[in-house]
Amino acid sequence: MTISIGHRSLRITSPGNVMLWLVAAFHMLLAAMLLAVLFSVSPATAADDASCTGRNILTDLKESDPARYAAVVKEGEAVPNGKGIFWKIEKAGIKPSWLLGSMHVTDPRVLDLPPRTQAAHDAADTIVIESDEILDEKKAATALLMKPELTMFTDGTTIEKLLSPDDYARLEEGLKQRGIPLAAVSRMRPWMISSVVALPGCEMARKAKGVQFLDQKIATDAVASGKQVKGLETLAEQLQAMAELPTEFHMKSLIETLALGSKMNDVVETMTDLYLSGDIGMTIPMLKTVSPDGADEDSDYAAFEQRIIIDRNKIMAERAAPILANGNVFMAVGALHLPGEGGVIELLRKQGFTVTAVN
Template sequence: MPATTPTRRPLAAYYASFLVDNIVSLAALLPVILLAALVVAFLGIGRAHAEEVACNGVNLLERWEKTAPDRIARVEAEAALVPNGTGTFWKIEKPGVPASYLLGTMHVTDPRVLTMPKGAHEAFASASTVIVESDEILDEKKAQVALFSDPSLTMFTDGSTIESYLDADQKAILTEGLKARGLPLPTVARMKPWMIASFVSLPPCELGRKAGGAVFLDQKLAQDAVSQGKTLKGMETMVEQIRALNDLPMAFHISALVDTLKLGNLVEDAMETTTELYLDGRIATIMPMLKAASETVDGSDSEKESVAFEQRIVTDRNHVMATRARPSLDAGSVFMAVGALHLPGPEGVVELLRKNGFTLTVMP
């Protein structure tokens, strides 16, 4: 999410925000046998019972109200600076065409997230076209073929491993962090860092639901669109999303992965807090909260790398989404669903659509 003023940007916070918002859809492309094997390794359970893993995260903001009120004040002050920072459901209007709607989503399988806000079901039912980030979430096999046609997107293919990029301290942290989750480093050494991060950045309950076959909201919307005879369109391909990650320096990914592992069990708390903020429509508060949560454990803090990450993974993709959605929105009667972190900010999807001549109003 673009920031309006320069701020300290811990890598783990920004990396976690992307993973929470996007990684489940990317992880969906992993072959079932690989996903099952990793879930078994991380959780020590069988696939048939994976969905029974309990969620243990707590709301960090509620904890900080008692223990760190100054931190709460900083988080809320930073969130207040972000344009269009509240609300997940927006009405899109343009003279002469039927109204369209924009829903910010979380790409997780939490049942609370699957319950859409008031008015969204009716808006979806009346839409003739449904737009999601990638329509490839409907055909995982097809997406897998495209993804694995270039193995270098997900694996080291030059004979190196992730260990080739680690210094001694990073290797120790990664080794111990994975060991704590029941997974030896050599098992995943040939995977790109984002592949490993897709598991260490999500709590066991989310991985368990995924392994049990649960779908996330965007998948359900895509499935319903097709079953109801609506036109389904995607704005990006999964390969484009992953290439955006690969455009960033390997050193950034290594630092962010290591810093994320330092969060330990705080990952579950960050996910729970993110989910509750999402349900409250306080989208602009998510990034400052994640930053505050990781400040005490982050070892890397490169402003240049964080800005590059934000530009390539968030802002650039916001522009792609707004541009590719415009022809459908010009015709009206669209239900558009994108990750909620793409909505706020001066270059968020809401503001970009306004600059394209649409009127956007947050729904109560």
């Protein structure tokens, strides 16, 4: 697949993967949240249908290509700490704490925490999330407006100058379906715009109607109960991580998202099913199957993994350690930050904590 960026052509060997990695690991609703606040997207202008229509990609793959499905399962099972989203954190002399791998969506299946997880949340003294700034969306958006370079082009560049006429038309239609005029976001950085067209219409509809995504709900419930809520990152730091990836990377993400169209609904539905079953290690192997040839772009993924996952894992683990040292903490971070040799679970173990999965 070849795309045009301005007057340049760029070869993409793996349609879809770049954006899908970002959807899997990053707070895509964070960007959607900011756009909703900044441009006053209302329930009346957002997508009206709050039902999701995606199909599970792996269910179809199991029937159509059993061998490839088996390979996905095998790769997922080989990921360290890739099974389970709820973990117990222990160290001698302090009360146990709890770690939940979250999914940044408004899906009611995700919001409905299992009884044991809910009980741990309710009994905790302190709640830790990626960023406590999500408790006040308008305040967060206002603060980020003070650093426009993180979300917008400040050199006169517009998205129209970077897209071909066909891609520009597809983008305009995709945003229209979500109640956002293209003119309003023309100077936004590509990944901000991608976050909106990547999310299923049902997510945008629920968000516009005031439904909180999981991390927000966890934090809001904690505040209502008089608990202390602490963040591990600032929203500016999260956006900075995205901004540091090359513009070409983000342009590929945007164009690939437009090319995938309604298939994004299937991707999100499959990620949700994997999340609910605790098969987090299968997320990236699953995303590879979305490409026609199953290949992925190693250089792109390496850059993404280092900056968006590994670097942030280290920050989360380092900042969580002194909070966990007090015991009785309930911590929730994106589920894709948990598994792997460089995941939060392994990093906490290196700090002397015992971390075990809870069924």
